[in-house]
Amino acid sequence: MPSEITDKNTVTNPAPAGGTPPNPDAMLSVLGVKKVYQTDGGAIEAVRNLTFDLRAGELACLVGPSGSGKTTLLKCISGLMAPTEGQVLLNGVEVSGPPKKMAVVFQEYGRSLFPWMRVRENVELPLKNQRLAKAERDRLVDEALEAVGLSHVPMSYPWQLSGGMQQRVAIARAVAYQPEVLLMDEPFAAVDAQTRADLEDLIRSVWKKLGITILFVTHDIDESVYLGERVIILSSSPTVIQEDLVIDLPAERDQLNTRSLPRFTELRHHVYEQIQLAKAGHRPAAASR
Amino acid sequence: MDNTVTSRRRPTKELLGIAGIIGFLLTWEVLPRVGIVDARFLPPASDVLLALARDFGLAAFWLAVGETMLAWLIGLVIAVLAAALLGFIIGSSAFLRKFTNSTVEFLRPIPSVALIPLAVLLFGVKMESSLMLIIYASFWQIFIQVLYGVADVDNVAMNTAKSYGLGQLARTRYVVFPTALPYLMTGIRLAASVALILAITAELVIGSPGLGREIALAQSGGAISGMYALVLATGLIGVLINLVMRFVERKTLSWHSSVRAEVIV
Numbered sequence: 001m002p003s004e005i006t007d008k009n010t011v012t013n014p015a016p017a018g019g020t021p022p023n024p025d026a027m028l029s030v031l032g033v034k035k036v037y038q039t040d041g042g043a044i045e046a047v048r049n050l051t052f053d054l055r056a057g058e059l060a061c062l063v064g065p066s067g068s069g070k071t072t073l074l075k076c077i078s079g080l081m082a083p084t085e086g087q088v089l090l091n092g093v094e095v096s097g098p099p100k101k102m103a104v105v106f107q108e109y110g111r112s113l114f115p116w117m118r119v120r121e122n123v124e125l126p127l128k129n130q131r132l133a134k135a136e137r138d139r140l141v142d143e144a145l146e147a148v149g150l151s152h153v154p155m156s157y158p159w160q161l162s163g164g165m166q167q168r169v170a171i172a173r174a175v176a177y178q179p180e181v182l183l184m185d186e187p188f189a190a191v192d193a194q195t196r197a198d199l200e201d202l203i204r205s206v207w208k209k210l211g212i213t214i215l216f217v218t219h220d221i222d223e224s225v226y227l228g229e230r231v232i233i234l235s236s237s238p239t240v241i242q243e244d245l246v247i248d249l250p251a252e253r254d255q256l257n258t259r260s261l262p263r264f265t266e267l268r269h270h271v272y273e274q275i276q277l278a279k280a281g282h283r284p285a286a287a288s289r
Numbered sequence: 290m291d292n293t294v295t296s297r298r299r300p301t302k303e304l305l306g307i308a309g310i311i312g313f314l315l316t317w318e319v320l321p322r323v324g325i326v327d328a329r330f331l332p333p334a335s336d337v338l339l340a341l342a343r344d345f346g347l348a349a350f351w352l353a354v355g356e357t358m359l360a361w362l363i364g365l366v367i368a369v370l371a372a373a374l375l376g377f378i379i380g381s382s383a384f385l386r387k388f389t390n391s392t393v394e395f396l397r398p399i400p401s402v403a404l405i406p407l408a409v410l411l412f413g414v415k416m417e418s419s420l421m422l423i424i425y426a427s428f429w430q431i432f433i434q435v436l437y438g439v440a441d442v443d444n445v446a447m448n449t450a451k452s453y454g455l456g457q458l459a460r461t462r463y464v465v466f467p468t469a470l471p472y473l474m475t476g477i478r479l480a481a482s483v484a485l486i487l488a489i490t491a492e493l494v495i496g497s498p499g500l501g502r503e504i505a506l507a508q509s510g511g512a513i514s515g516m517y518a519l520v521l522a523t524g525l526i527g528v529l530i531n532l533v534m535r536f537v538e539r540k541t542l543s544w545h546s547s548v549r550a551e552v553i554v
Contacts, residue, residue: 098453177453
């Protein structure tokens, strides 16, 4: 059964770095990215060779076993860290620092939100930094808070809110920033299951409303299949792409019905198997080079 | 007596505190009166409190208080500005931190009073001498705290600021400064007490004008109750400074976990 799925749905693995020129349609291109950390105990290769493209308006999930360098990759994409080899292109331009049209939502909302600022000030800060006019800032902040269902607590401090609400504030801050690409680093790993389901639906609705490109990193297989239009499975460290899978579920998704579709179960099953393979050390052909 | 019984029945914090002070004053009153200590060297509490009340009516007393507090304030403000500025600059650079570390660790332990001869040489019997000692002693209290504060900046908060395009200056203003603020406030509170100690010390030893010199004069003039009254006055000033500092700290750091009330909306 898995092979059947793979045949139908797998985009062939892109050739490793150097070979392919960047796809001109791509919003975001990751080309042969490799990251080696120099530590006191010697060099650690976190990411070996990753190449993939995101089309404009795509919602892709990146799954992989823990320690597979997901966060490292995200840092390279967001321009917070320079890759050892390879490059990241946003709209065809190489990313050398945090790009203006990109926002990141981190897992640790408690540390990512500034406790000395109220909810509104947190959302407003990046806009203020861009020297937007006050009226424009107010409009964007109001819309963003409205979009995440938090228009009733603008004057609260983040630490006065529950974990799920805090992560909503972080999402509102990203939305108000009007990014073309939104990167999310396991954003719901630290919230409870029910809140998590709500936040997943929130991301789907925000994505549809704004038409932005989202790269959603998670270790949760169900989450990746439920959220994504596409799931990129990473191998274990040193990381390469294990499989690039198209999620052919209906565009309208809801927690109850989508998750009980036979197709959802098949896809979930398939991703799960791939992750198990990755954990067991199985590597795609491209990785041996 | 009745007081202690009440406080035992309802041992609230305030009542116990008041009972403690009354107990202390009673002991102080009784010891010289029954002759356990010589009343010439420790006059009864009532004598000293009377002398203090008399001081409160004297312009000369308030002038001395004013001089001490002026030296305290000027010294503290200069120390805060210098230490905060240098702390933020040096703390933000790993190179500067390592470069200055050994010098700081050498200069910091030098007791400020060891500089008294130098201060007199440089400035004579004037307020500048007091200022030099006050600034030297308070500077380190604040400087070290600011260094810790700048080092405490959260990685995720910093990455967030970077990813939203905040430059070096904006990050210092919106992330580093608020993170270091609780440390800065602690440093200022510590420095405020140290500055008072040094202000009084300088006046006592060097003889620059202020409460410290009045204490020395009262002692050499044999006005022992008056001397004790002035000592009490310096103590009261110390308590007052601490109360004000804690109040300011609570106001500026209402968001900080050490101050805030954990209410979930």
